[in-house]
Amino acid sequence: MAALFYIFGALAILAALSVVLQRTPVYSALSLIVVLCSLAVVYLLLGAEFLAVIQVIVYAGAIMVLFVLVIMLLNAHREEPTDRSRVARILGAPLLAVFLGEVLYAVWQHFPPEQTPAAPAVNAGPRAIGELLFRNYVLPFEVTSILILVAVLGAVVLAKKQL
Amino acid sequence: MAMPSSESYSILLILAKIAVVLLVLMTTVAYAVWLERKVVARIQSRWGPYLVGPHGLLQPLADGLKIFFKEDFVPSEVDRVVFWLAPFLAFSLALLSIAVIPFGESITIAGKTIRFQITDLNVGLLFVIAVTSLGVYGVALAGWSSNSKYPLLGGLRSSAQMISYELSLGLGLMGVVMITGSLSLREIVEGQHSLWNVFKQPVGFLIYFTAAVAETNRVPFDLPEGESELVGGFHTEYSSFKFAMFFMAEYANIVTVSCLATLLFFGGWLGPVFGPPVLRSLLPVVWFCLKVFCFLFVYIWIRGTLPRFRYDQLMAFGWKFLLPVGLLNVVATSLVLALSSS
Numbered sequence: 001m002a003a004l005f006y007i008f009g010a011l012a013i014l015a016a017l018s019v020v021l022q023r024t025p026v027y028s029a030l031s032l033i034v035v036l037c038s039l040a041v042v043y044l045l046l047g048a049e050f051l052a053v054i055q056v057i058v059y060a061g062a063i064m065v066l067f068v069l070v071i072m073l074l075n076a077h078r079e080e081p082t083d084r085s086r087v088a089r090i091l092g093a094p095l096l097a098v099f100l101g102e103v104l105y106a107v108w109q110h111f112p113p114e115q116t117p118a119a120p121a122v123n124a125g126p127r128a129i130g131e132l133l134f135r136n137y138v139l140p141f142e143v144t145s146i147l148i149l150v151a152v153l154g155a156v157v158l159a160k161k162q163l
Numbered sequence: 164m165a166m167p168s169s170e171s172y173s174i175l176l177i178l179a180k181i182a183v184v185l186l187v188l189m190t191t192v193a194y195a196v197w198l199e200r201k202v203v204a205r206i207q208s209r210w211g212p213y214l215v216g217p218h219g220l221l222q223p224l225a226d227g228l229k230i231f232f233k234e235d236f237v238p239s240e241v242d243r244v245v246f247w248l249a250p251f252l253a254f255s256l257a258l259l260s261i262a263v264i265p266f267g268e269s270i271t272i273a274g275k276t277i278r279f280q281i282t283d284l285n286v287g288l289l290f291v292i293a294v295t296s297l298g299v300y301g302v303a304l305a306g307w308s309s310n311s312k313y314p315l316l317g318g319l320r321s322s323a324q325m326i327s328y329e330l331s332l333g334l335g336l337m338g339v340v341m342i343t344g345s346l347s348l349r350e351i352v353e354g355q356h357s358l359w360n361v362f363k364q365p366v367g368f369l370i371y372f373t374a375a376v377a378e379t380n381r382v383p384f385d386l387p388e389g390e391s392e393l394v395g396g397f398h399t400e401y402s403s404f405k406f407a408m409f410f411m412a413e414y415a416n417i418v419t420v421s422c423l424a425t426l427l428f429f430g431g432w433l434g435p436v437f438g439p440p441v442l443r444s445l446l447p448v449v450w451f452c453l454k455v456f457c458f459l460f461v462y463i464w465i466r467g468t469l470p471r472f473r474y475d476q477l478m479a480f481g482w483k484f485l486l487p488v489g490l491l492n493v494v495a496t497s498l499v500l501a502l503s504s505s
Contacts (some may be wrong), residue, residue, distance in 0.1 A: 049286045054289070060293075062326070
């Protein structure tokens with residue numbers, strides 16, 4: 001199980017790098033799909049089957065399909081290399097280092113390497129998640145869906161100037 | 164020589180199961196094509212394949228050999244990596260979902276109980292939906308990577324179509340899940356001992372069946388291929404082996420959705436069993452296969468008799484009719500369940 005975790009963890013990181021480094025938009029999108037599917041496998045290894053499958057359905061199966069669809073509609077092939085802006089050239093690498101260090105520091109603080117946290121025995125079945133979403137967190141959940149609805153309406157209004 | 168441990172035994176068993184299931188699936192796919200040609204020929208007052216073997220029974224073999232010996236032509240302007248990836252993706256995803264389909268109860272050989280299923284996932288139904296939702300990539304990427312207008316249009320059409328009908332597909336299945344209270348395919352079948360789900364969820368079944376036809380890109384929803392307007396749709400630029408993979412993927416998907424319809428709405432392997440123990444454990448598999456065969460036949464029947472939709476009709480039907488009806492079905496089912504439980 002640990003071997004599988006390392007394989008898919010490494011795959012997720014490599015694919016995430018590839019998302020940024022690829023020059024063709026479709027390759028980036030495909031790499032992102034690999035990232036999402038690897039994360040689904042990690043969920044599966046933690047015993048959260050429901051979450052893993054939902055991850056694949058929602059992210060890889062729905063959201064990324066729309067990404068790919070848009071890339072196809074734009075018929076974007078290889079991206080033209082542009083001269084990076086001066087701000088990005090000077091500040092890019094240092095900012096990246098600072099941010100990465102921050103994340104690593106936070107992780108290090110929470111989980112010191114001496115005491116590897118055991119995989120928590122969570123109940124992540126459909127029933128447990130449903131009860132959490134619709135009982136404990138029903139207000140944030142509904143507010144989020146209203147927010148998404150507003151975003152959809154906004155997109156429609158922007159796309160169709162005269163309704 | 165040391166006795167094989169129980170772990171290596173179980174791994175061997177799983178490998179054997181996978182081999183048998185794949186063999187049966189590929190044979191089914193090959194003969195589904197033969198059946199389709201025969202039935203459509205019958206509908207059109209022709210003979211269909213008749214020359215290779217008795218009643219053309221060896222035709223799938225001949226077709227297979229022919230297509231593998233054809234030249235594998237790759238147009239010069241295609242995106243080579245994705246052009247290769249797309250058919251493999253389509254084919255392997257089509258085979259993947261069969262892993263959680265249960266074909267029957269179980270059989271006991273020499274004290275060992277073997278289940279007729281490769282693996283029993285407690286979210287088996289969602290797994291099939293997840294794999295189906297990934298299936299769109301094969302078609303979409305094939306359309307994009309071909310770098311030619313007809314495949315691109317076919318790929319775009321099919322992505323839009325599959326996204327639209329996936330929602331209705333899921334909503335159609337929701338009623339069954341609510342009645343059973345489980346996402347495990349085995350438990351859903353076990354819950355139909357008294358009455359098949361199709362009688363409790365007739366609307367859900369119709370929604371699922373319609374959406375499944377659209378999801379597998381079959382007539383009357385076969386606009387991604389639409390020969391008369393798109394030449395061949397997303398697979399216009401494909402030939403030989405890669406074309407065969409798309410072809411087999413399409414038929415494997417038809418088998419999968421037929422299996423799912425059988426399991427969810429028609430009691431799966433449930434049916435009258437009698438006789439000695441071996442017959443008792445094998446008869447359910449026979450019932451299951453018979454039911455799946457009926458669905459395959461209906462699929463072909465529909466193909467032989469219905470004309471193709473226009474694209475705007477297809478979209479309007481999906482979003483303005485199937486989806487609202489699916490939502491209403493879910494609301495009605497939950498109302499009935501809530502009222503009957505209180």
